[in-house]
Amino acid sequence: MPTINVLLPGDASADRSYEIRIGSGVVGEIGAAIARRSGSRAVVISDAAVSAHAAAVTASLTGAGIDTTAVAVPSGEASKSLAVAGRLWAALAAQAVDRQTHVIAVGGGVVGDLAGFIAATFARGLPVWQVPTTLVAQVDSAIGGKTGINLEAGKNLVGCFWQPCGVFADIGTLATLPDREFTSGLAEVVKYGMILDAEFFAWLEGHAAALVARDPQALVYAVERSAALKAHVVSADEREQTGLRAVLNYGHTFAHAFETAAGYGTLLHGEAVSIGMVCAARLAEQLGRIGSDIVARQDALLAACQLPRSIPSLTASTDDLLAIMARDKKSIGGRLRFILPDRIGHVELVADIDPGLVATVITQQVAGPG
Ligand SMILES: NC(=O)c1ccc[n+]([C@@H]2O[C@H](COP(=O)([O-])OP(=O)(O)OC[C@H]3O[C@@H](n4cnc5c(N)ncnc54)[C@H](O)[C@@H]3O)[C@@H](O)[C@H]2O)c1
Ligand SMILES: [Zn+2]
Missing domain, CATH: 1.20.1090.10 (Dehydroquinate synthase-like - alpha domain)
Structure with missing residues (x-):
């Protein structure tokens, strides 16, 4: 299965480079990948249209012994908002999420940008993994670390760079895309x-x-x-x-x-x-x-x-x-x-x-x- 390396300069604590895995069925690898990074807890953030794909990710995580919870947001651009971000921050707080918890974004660019932003900001930064399920997300938005939400005044006005630990572009997920x-x-x-x-x-x-x-x-x-x-x-x-x-x-x-x-x-x-x-x-x-x-x-x-x-x-x-x-x-x-x-x-x-x-x-x- 093809693997692309995104090479980034490391900082004092870690190598920031990461892999993009591409192919049918690669979502099944995510549990083992997170377990290799000593992740023991995970929160899967997805949108309502990709619940089947989010379930496959959750199965891979629990199969690797990772304690996993899931949160879904409504599908569509309107979810890239301060209101939805606020609900997600509250949900993470209610689950006592700490910095050892990994966030997994399962969905298109909307979920990727939103979940990336939540991971970047909650508890001053949680590790995030991208599981893009639209073609736009697989070739563009899941790669490169741009995260953010929209304001009334314009798109993507609030956000930051927050690189993922890895990207799993599963071609199989595209089968359900309109x-x-x-x-x-x-x-x-x-x-x-x-x-x-x-x-x-x-x-x-x-x-x-x-x-x-x-x-x-x-x-x-x-x-x-x-x-x-x-x-x-x-x-x-x-x-x-x-x-x-x-x-x-x-x-x-x-x-x-x-x-x-x-x-x-x-x-x-x-x-x-x-x-x-x-x-x-x-x-x-x-x-x-x-x-x-x-x-x-x-x-x-x-x-x-x-x-x-x-x-x-x-x-x-x-x-x-x-x-x-x-x-x-x-x-x-x-x-x-x-x-x-x-x-x-x-x-x-x-x-x-x-x-x-x-x-x-x-x-x-x-x-x-x-
Ligand atoms: N961060 C970046 O570098 C970057 C780059 C490009 C675009 N973006 C952002 O990405 C967003 C657009 O992304 P998008 O085009 O993926 O839109 P999207 O996330 O809204 O997905 C499009 C629609 O497809 C549905 N969907 C997603 N995956 C599906 C699947 N496998 N099967 C069935 N339905 C599915 C979604 O629910 C949604 O209704 C915009 O907010 C844009 O600003 C970010
Ligand atoms: Zn574009």
């Missing part, structure tokens, strides 16, 4: 090919149909390659300080504006990222950074993955979208900056982009095909 959630995750997979790995991009072109059909072998390779690329970026720029981690935001400045303008939940994140990558590639073409051949290859791959490439309708004006983008954390002083490709497998941060050009690219994607 089609739209699954497809949405493929956008992030295509993103890794575009930003870092031309060979992987070409492999995706040859295996899009197998991925859409959730062929297990194709899925294991796609998750393995994506996880390895994310792990590489995280190892090189753990806390987003050198700028390398910013390449992961390819398509995302557009995507966040579409998500905000459409109202959260109308477009799934991956769907917005797909349209955002289409816009970013066209912007790069307009700037003379890539040719139409690359734009066409990306379009074709997104289409083969059954991802949307245009916005059905826009509730906001392009001026509103530009204003949202100017507030994006990638923009400095309101000047637009984008991660743009200069070839397949390579991107750069490009500053001072003409807002008029950005508006044109967006307008074309509202009216465009797809």
Whole structure:
């Protein structure tokens, strides 16, 4: 079964590097892994939609002699809130959880971010393990240690970096994932090919149909390659300080504006990222950074993955979208900056982009095909 190492500099007390195990049935290994770290107690945090997967994790833990309790939160983004965090802190306190208790996050990015944040903050920090059950979580959110909750004022505004002790990406858990959630995750997979790995991009072109059909072998390779690329970026720029981690935001400045303008939940994140990558590639073409051949290859791959490439309708004006983008954390002083490709497998941060050009690219994607 593939194993990816996330290499991180150690601190005085421990080596912080960890493994990502990928494959069908890897959840069965988690009990033994925690027992090897002398864990004797565990709390499994999951959401209501993944109770069967949480039960499999609990069985592995109890089978390894670990005293395990379970807490479930409602599924959906609304659980990444201070109110739900408060309930979880209270539940841990009621169980007299101490620093030797391991937290296991079983679910998508919502549970991973929330449970990671709870682990980071309760009793000044508990060890956390990630068991991602969505494609987005397996290729992205479970790796890299970003945790957090949302405020009324915006997404992910409160949180911290808190690296897991290990990640178990069980491809078997994806079988119960609704089609739209699954497809949405493929956008992030295509993103890794575009930003870092031309060979992987070409492999995706040859295996899009197998991925859409959730062929297990194709899925294991796609998750393995994506996880390895994310792990590489995280190892090189753990806390987003050198700028390398910013390449992961390819398509995302557009995507966040579409998500905000459409109202959260109308477009799934991956769907917005797909349209955002289409816009970013066209912007790069307009700037003379890539040719139409690359734009066409990306379009074709997104289409083969059954991802949307245009916005059905826009509730906001392009001026509103530009204003949202100017507030994006990638923009400095309101000047637009984008991660743009200069070839397949390579991107750069490009500053001072003409807002008029950005508006044109967006307008074309509202009216465009797809
Ligand atoms: N920490 C990071 O680096 C990072 C990166 C990307 C995204 N995120 C965060 O991740 C969240 C999005 O993650 P997501 O797309 O996984 O959403 P999610 O966690 O809301 O999961 C999507 C839906 O699928 C359900 N679900 C999960 N696994 C399932 C399964 N195996 N079978 C059936 N249903 C299942 C969930 O209950 C939910 O309704 C956002 O909050 C985003 O901010 C974080
Ligand atoms: Zn994303």
